[in-house]
Amino acid sequence: MNEAPQPIRILIHGASGRMGQALLRLAEERDDIVVVAAVSRSQPAQRVVEGVAHFAVSELAGAPEFDAAIDFSLPEGFDAILQLCAERGAALVSGTTGLEVAQRDAMAAASTRIPLLWAANFSLGVAVLSELVERAAAALPGWDCDIVESHHVHKKDAPSGTALALGASAEQGGAQPRYQSLRAGDIVGEHFVQFTTLGERIELNHRATNRDIFARGALHAAVRLARRAPGSYRLRDLLS
Structure with missing residues (x-):
């Protein structure tokens, strides 16, 4: 009888x-994940919360063994988690924004040793949209491409x-996109991509109505990325 696979740490x-x-909240809903450490900038008020060990960033080196780290922090905290993952051979999934060129170069270097994914958006729907946009651009040379995004x-x-x-x-597919931005109300995120030529138009649209989709996408990515070969991955590479 085959044993069930061990949860990803x-x-x-x-x-x-x-x-x-x-x-932390959504990981509890999954049987294929166990959170072994939660790391924050400040000293934790409690060392263990609902079974999860909590650490300050200054204590990162003392964290238990893990298969993948999920990083949504600040640029000044990114170097330490990247170094720890590289030292331990663990995968890294990061959505930290505002990284410097040197930090991106360090990511590229680390990807020769560990599986690594950085993304601006962890929606699985947006990952599919990205692939569709590239395919449409490649199939429709000479069409106008417009991208309209709306946020809060x-x-x-x-x-x-x-x-x-x-x-x-779109550029990968050969298009030259134009951009428009709208800031209104409490819109979580909407992205509209339009390809237009004389007499016809194709519209591709994604709407996010709940921010939990980004956390779910990051957990999905961590499970798919852990124990993979070293390399730099895109979210769309981990859809199946």
């Missing part, structure tokens, strides 16, 4: 943030990182 880096809290009023960057990533997919 996860370390969550940036556990006190909104994404970190969502990851507090989002400062425009175009969004996701819109730029979709634009990169």
Whole structure:
């Protein structure tokens, strides 16, 4: 009789943030994941919360063994988790934004030793959209390509990182995308990609209505990425 596979051991880096809290909550719903450590900038008020050991960033080296780290922290905390994953041969899934060129270079170097994924958006739907955009652009040379993104009023960057990533997919297919941004209300995230020529138009659209989708996508990626060969992966590479 075959034994059930062991759960993937996860370390969550940036556990006190909104994404970190969502990851901790949603990981409890999965049988294929066990969170072995939660790491935050500040000293934890409790060492163990609901069975999960909590550490300050300064104590990162003392974290237990893990198969994959999920990092949603700040640029100043990124180097330490990247180094720890490289030292331990563990996978790294990161959504930390604002990284410097040197940090991106360090990621590229680390990907020769560990499986690594950095993404601006962890929605599985957006990963599929990215692939569709690239395919459409390649199949429709000479068509106009427009990307319109909408987010809540507090989002400062425009175009969004996701819109730029979709634009990169369009460029990969040979298109030259144009961008428009809208900031209104409490919109979680909407991305609309349109290909237009004389007499016809193709519209590809994704709407996020709940931020939990990003945490679920990161957990999905960590499970798929753990124990893979070293390399730099995209979320769309881990859909199946």
